[in-house]
Amino acid sequence: MAKRYEHSKTYQLIVRIIGILTIAFGLNYIVWRYAHSLNTRALWFAIPMVIAETYGIIDMLLFVLMSWRQPERKPLPAPDKATVDIFITTYNEPEALIEKTARAALNIDWPDKEVYILDDGNRESMRKLATNLGCGYISRGREWDGKPRHAKAGNINNALLQTSGEFILILDADQIPMPSILKKTLGFFADPKLAFVQTPQYFYNLPPGDPFGNEASLFYGPIQEGKDGWNASYFCGSNAVLRREALMQLGIREYVQTMEARERDALKLLAGKAKKLVGHDPQSNAAMRQLQSGIEEAQHALDNHAPLSQVSDLVQQAVSKAELLLSKSDLADIADALKGLALQGDAEASGVYDHVVGSTDSLAQATTREDISNFSKEMLERINLARSDEAVPVQALATLSITEDMATAMRLHASGWNSVFYPEVLAYGLAPEDLGTALKQRLRWAQGTIQVFVRDNPLTKKGLTPAQRLMYFSTIYSYLSGFFNIVLLLAPIIYFFTGIAPVASWSWDFFARFIPFFVLNKFFFRIVARGIPVWRGEQYNLAMFSLDIRAVLSVLSGRKLSFIVTPKERQDSKDFRLVWPQVLIIGLTVVGAIYAVANYLLGNSAELVGLLVNLFWGAYNVVMLSVVVRALYYQLPKDWNPEPPVES
Amino acid sequence: MDFVVQEKPRANGSWSVMVTGRLNGATAPEFKKHLVSMVDEGKKKLVIDMSGVAFVDSSGLSALISGLKIAREAGGWLKLASLQEQPLSVIKLMWLDRIFEIMPTSEPDA
Numbered sequence: 001m002a003k004r005y006e007h008s009k010t011y012q013l014i015v016r017i018i019g020i021l022t023i024a025f026g027l028n029y030i031v032w033r034y035a036h037s038l039n040t041r042a043l044w045f046a047i048p049m050v051i052a053e054t055y056g057i058i059d060m061l062l063f064v065l066m067s068w069r070q071p072e073r074k075p076l077p078a079p080d081k082a083t084v085d086i087f088i089t090t091y092n093e094p095e096a097l098i099e100k101t102a103r104a105a106l107n108i109d110w111p112d113k114e115v116y117i118l119d120d121g122n123r124e125s126m127r128k129l130a131t132n133l134g135c136g137y138i139s140r141g142r143e144w145d146g147k148p149r150h151a152k153a154g155n156i157n158n159a160l161l162q163t164s165g166e167f168i169l170i171l172d173a174d175q176i177p178m179p180s181i182l183k184k185t186l187g188f189f190a191d192p193k194l195a196f197v198q199t200p201q202y203f204y205n206l207p208p209g210d211p212f213g214n215e216a217s218l219f220y221g222p223i224q225e226g227k228d229g230w231n232a233s234y235f236c237g238s239n240a241v242l243r244r245e246a247l248m249q250l251g252i253r254e255y256v257q258t259m260e261a262r263e264r265d266a267l268k269l270l271a272g273k274a275k276k277l278v279g280h281d282p283q284s285n286a287a288m289r290q291l292q293s294g295i296e297e298a299q300h301a302l303d304n305h306a307p308l309s310q311v312s313d314l315v316q317q318a319v320s321k322a323e324l325l326l327s328k329s330d331l332a333d334i335a336d337a338l339k340g341l342a343l344q345g346d347a348e349a350s351g352v353y354d355h356v357v358g359s360t361d362s363l364a365q366a367t368t369r370e371d372i373s374n375f376s377k378e379m380l381e382r383i384n385l386a387r388s389d390e391a392v393p394v395q396a397l398a399t400l401s402i403t404e405d406m407a408t409a410m411r412l413h414a415s416g417w418n419s420v421f422y423p424e425v426l427a428y429g430l431a432p433e434d435l436g437t438a439l440k441q442r443l444r445w446a447q448g449t450i451q452v453f454v455r456d457n458p459l460t461k462k463g464l465t466p467a468q469r470l471m472y473f474s475t476i477y478s479y480l481s482g483f484f485n486i487v488l489l490l491a492p493i494i495y496f497f498t499g500i501a502p503v504a505s506w507s508w509d510f511f512a513r514f515i516p517f518f519v520l521n522k523f524f525f526r527i528v529a530r531g532i533p534v535w536r537g538e539q540y541n542l543a544m545f546s547l548d549i550r551a552v553l554s555v556l557s558g559r560k561l562s563f564i565v566t567p568k569e570r571q572d573s574k575d576f577r578l579v580w581p582q583v584l585i586i587g588l589t590v591v592g593a594i595y596a597v598a599n600y601l602l603g604n605s606a607e608l609v610g611l612l613v614n615l616f617w618g619a620y621n622v623v624m625l626s627v628v629v630r631a632l633y634y635q636l637p638k639d640w641n642p643e644p645p646v647e648s
Numbered sequence: 649m650d651f652v653v654q655e656k657p658r659a660n661g662s663w664s665v666m667v668t669g670r671l672n673g674a675t676a677p678e679f680k681k682h683l684v685s686m687v688d689e690g691k692k693k694l695v696i697d698m699s700g701v702a703f704v705d706s707s708g709l710s711a712l713i714s715g716l717k718i719a720r721e722a723g724g725w726l727k728l729a730s731l732q733e734q735p736l737s738v739i740k741l742m743w744l745d746r747i748f749e750i751m752p753t754s755e756p757d758a
Contacts, residue, residue, distance in 0.1 A: 326673060330706035337713040338747070341720070352743045367706035367738050371673030 012070065015527060019064035022524045025517040026057045032513050033503075042500045049491060049502035052484035059481070060521055062474035065467075067222065067528045069229035073422050076187030083112040084182055084241070085165035088135075089155055091120045093173040095129055097430075101176055102133050105169075110182040114165060120155045138162055144391040152237065153397040153404035160247060160396050168247070172238040174430040175201070178647040181426040185241045188420045195246035195417035196409070198224065199239045199424065203431035205642040211634040212438040213540035213627070214431035215533065222528045224421040232413060232471035233421035237405035238429070246417050250408070251396035253415060255387070259308055267302065270315065271295045283332065287325035291372065294318020319372050326372075327364040331356055398456075403448025407456060410472055414463035428644035435631045436578055439547060446479045446551030454555060481541065482548030489545065489585050489625075492618035496592030499605060506609040539627040546581035579632050582625040589618040651675040652700075653682045655691070662693035664729075664754045668700030671708030671735075679708075683715035683726075692724025697754040699730035704738055716748065729754035 030053060039046040086105045090098055098117060105115045116136035119126045130137035138159045140149070150157070156170065167186065171177060185197040200220030220236075227233045235242070274291045298314040335356045341349035356363060387393040398407035409419065432438040458464060458472035495501055503510055525534055576583075593615055599605045651669030658664050663686065669675055686694065694715065698704075704712075712728070719726040729751040731739070739745050 327706035330710040333710045334706075334713050334742070337710075337717045340717060341747070344720070346747075348746045352746055355743045363742055364706065366741050367704075367709060369673045369705045369707055370670070370703070371705075371707070 011530075015067055015070075015524075018520065018524050018527060019067060022517070022520040023061060023064055025513075025520055026060055029513045029517045030054060030057045032509070037504045037507075037510065039500070039502055039504050042502070045491075045494060045500055046502045048487045052487040055481070055484040059474075059478065060524075062470060062477065063528075064524070065470060066226035066230075066474060067524075068226070070222065070225040071229050073188075073228070073420065075184040075422070075424075076190060078183045078186040079189070081112065082167055082186055082189070083165040084110055084114075084167045084169055084186075085159075085163045085244075086113055086115045086169045086171065086177075087118050087156060087159055088116065088171050088173060089118045089120070089152055089238075090126070090173040091152075091155075095125055098126065098173055099129060099133070101171060101173060102129070102135050104176045104178075105171065106133065106135070107179055108169075108177055108182055109179040110186075112165075113182070114163065116159060116163065118155050118159045120149075120152075136163075140391075147389070147391040148399075149391075150395070150399040151404070153395070153399050153408075154391075156397050157251070157392055157395045157399075160244070160251075161392055161394070164244075166244055168242045168244055170238055170240055170242065171427065172429060175238050175427045176429065176644045177239075177427045178425075180647060181239075182241065184424065184426060185422055188422070189241075189243060191418055193416065193418045194243065195412040195419055196235050196240050196242040197420045197422050198233055198235055199422050199426045200224075201236065201239055202425040202428055204428040204644045205430050205433060205640075207433070207634070207636055207640065210533075210536050211627075211631045212432060212435055213536050213631075214438060215536060216431075217532050218529060218534060218537055220421075220425075221423060221532055222530065225423060226528075227471045228419070228421040230467035230471050231418055231465070232468040233409075233419045234475075235405045235409035235412070235419070237403075239427040246412060247396035247408075248394070250411055250415060251394040254396075254398070254411070255394050256308075259387070260302070263302060263308055263311055264299075267295055267299050267311075267315065271299070283329035284326055287322040287329065290325055291318050291322035294321065320368075323369040323372050324364055326369045327367055328360060330367070330369070331360050331364055335360075403445060403452070406449060406472075406475070407452050410452065410456065410458055410461065410464070413468050414461050416463065433636060435628065435634070436575060438631075439578060442544060443547055443551055446548055447555055449476050449479050450552050450555040452476065479548055480552060482545040482550075482552065485542050485545040486549065489542070489589075489621050492614040492621065493585075493588045493592045495610065495614040496589075496596040496618070499596075499607065499610075501610055501614075506607070506613055536627070539624045542621070542624040543582055543628045574632055576632070579628050582628050586622050586625050586629070589622050593618050651678065653679060655686065658695065658754075660693070662695060663691045664695050664697055666697045666700065666754075670703045671701050671711065672703065672705045673707040676707040676711040680711040680714050683711070684718060687718050687722050687724070692719050692722040694719055694724065694726045695729050695751065695754045696726065697729050698732065698735055699754075701735055702732055704735040708735075709738065709742060709744065712748070713744070725749075727751055 030050075033050050033053060038050060086108065088098065088101050088105060102115060102117060114136055115133075116138050117126060117130045119130075119137065119139045122139045127137045127139075129135075140155075140158055144154075144158070148154070160168070167189065169177070169182065181199065185199065188194055188197050201216055202220070203214055203216070206214060224233050271292065274288065274295055294314060295318055298311050298318070301314055302308075302311045335353055338349045338353035338356060342353055396408075397404050398411055413419065432441055452458075452472075453476040458469050458476070461469070464472070491502060525538075596605070596611055596614070600608070600611055605611070651671075651674075652667075654666040654668075656664050656666070665683070665686070667679065671679060683694070686692075696712065696715070701708075712726075716726040727749040728739075730753050731750060736750075739748065739750075
């Protein structure tokens with residue numbers, strides 16, 4: 001791990017000063033771009049360009065805000081007593097890997113702990129392994145048959161209902177914990193409102209130079225620390241200790257909210273349908289009115305926070321009463337018909353008429369109508385509180401997104417819980433060792449994040465502080481970058497082939513405003529990173545433009561996304577299709593550059609400054625994008641067999 | 649569930665009306681309309697085959713009585729056949745077994 005500068009008051013002050021300078025120069029540049037330098041002869045190009053630049057400025061503003069205060073976390077004394085359940089989640093990972101993780105978990109320095117293997121693969125061999133090691137084994141029961149499984153979140157929700165420790169340490173199958181992980185994190189829970197402590201994910205198998213851009217120490221460093229400063233650090237699904245009480249409260253709250261929302265929807269639907277019912281006589285009209293007023297009463301009760309079961313009962317009663325009234329109306333028709341028959345001289349009919357009229361009430365009960373219950377049946381089932389569409393009614397971990405962890409953290413924060421990010425590496429895991437797998441993982445994160453934005457928008461979610469809203473939003477915002485990056489990638493290509501520039505002129509004014517901002521921006525990023533290498537990350541951020549675009553479009557298209565379990569073994573595919581967008585951009589840039597230089601040398605163009613700027617820009621793009629092409633053909637060093645370090 | 653009414657001629661100019669589904673408030677109006685149009689077409693001797701009907705409520709009974717009424721008024725008749733348990737029990741409860749002629753099956757000619 002790269003050595004980082006120490007936290008200090010002076011350091012924080014420097015960050016703030018440079019942050020403010022960066023913002024000032026950034027605003028100075030972008031205002032000038034809008035006011036004085038749009039190329040009005042080519043607005044089709046100038047406007048997308050200036051929008052992309054604005055995106056970058058806002059991104060930078062959010063980044064400065066995030067870096068404003070980074071708390072210095074030191075472990076607090078661990079409590080004398082606390083029971084901890086350690087969950088190792090697995091789906092299809094090899095046994096040897098689980099065994100390593102489980103042994104390390106059993107070796108954690110804490111007396112009151114239970115280690116459980118949560119096997120979503122339901123494998124007999126895994127059950128045996130658990131028994132042999134002395135771990136608990138939990139897999140899904142029959143109640144999950146035919147119900148949505150909710151991937152990893154479902155796996156953990158299932159285990160939560162079968163265990164009882166006060167705290168839960170969640171570990172992915174490949175995350176090998178250090179013995180001190182609990183002693184160093186449990187102390188933070190002295191804050192009774194603390195929901196979780198997240199520690200970094202650190203990969204012990206990163207090849208030299210990190211060709212696949214998996215290095216996460218920027219995220220599990222300055223980014224999480226910055227968010228931590230605003231009580232908005234994220235739960236990341238592994239290497240975190242959570243308070244069971246917080247999760248259960250969250251689950252119950254979610255259950256109540258879902259049920260209330262469903263009840264509201266169902267009542268609305270029912271009210272709509274009831275309005276369309278028209279009786280053919282006064283009595284059936286009375287029945288409809290009965291139903292409508294019953295539903296209104298139920299809606300009123302719901303608005304006044306009456307217990308949901310009471311609301312359901314009100315609806316049921318209204319339906320029954322209306323049906324009884326309808327039956328009585330039918331019986332009146334029948335009596336009429338019988339009277340007619342009797343008048344025609346049917347003696348039997350006369351007796352039956354007396355019977356029907358005499359016992360109307362009991363007969364109506366016996367022949368009561370079923371049509372209202374029938375059309376309302378589905379809705380009544382939805383509000384019977386059984387949540388029969390799910391295996392377990394109370395779901396602590398959010399299931400709304402394929403990245404369950406971010407959504408869960410956001411809900412915890414919105415319910416007033418606190419979080420801590422503790423930056424010491426206390427577990428070592430595996431990163432993907434080939435480009436295809438790394439891209440799949442990145443796509444899942446991007447899709448999951450956008451999904452959260454679409455389904456549970458942090459900007460409008462109740463209960464979050466303004467800073468928390470911005471912290472969540474900034475993550476989502478950063479995944480929108482593909483649409484703006486593609487403009488930045490195409491700009492030099494357009495210039496090479498057409499000579500059209502997004503700025504009015506390559507003037508002294510442009511350089512005087514752009515260069516200080518550009519340099520400060522890069523410098524600020526590096527200061528905040530405190531010695532962590534950022535170059536690879538910057539390359540991937542630009543190079544992943546096509547994947548980021550794909551993620552957003554796939555979520556907006558509404559297609560069902562699946563949780564792809566990231567393979568923990570190297571997949572040996574060198575599929576060129578993985579990188580065609582990058583290769584295409586590189587190719588166009590190179591060909592364009594040659595064409596433009598030739599044009600200049602032949603005297604067809606006199607604009608030297610523009611050419612040089614765009615050559616520099618194009619070269620920058622090519623260097624950035626080439627990272628994925630090199631990653632595709634990357635060969636791991638011979639005998640590559642990294643082992644996790646041992647805690648001293 | 650689907651509600652289906654099929655008619656087919658029997659001997660002696662009478663008609664068998666095969667009903668499948670639940671005869672309740674949702675289906676009774678359609679059933680009644682069907683009976684009215686049959687009588688209008690001159691098919692006024694009707695055997696309602698109830699073997700495919702598991703449930704009848706008050707509106708279903710009302711439709712059957714209406715059918716009986718218009719068939720009689722047109723000089724015909726309406727009989728019930730092959731009743732399942734629930735329909736038979738509510739018909740008995742209402743004493744309507746004294747109004748309707750109930751046949752074990754619709755097949756043998758009346």
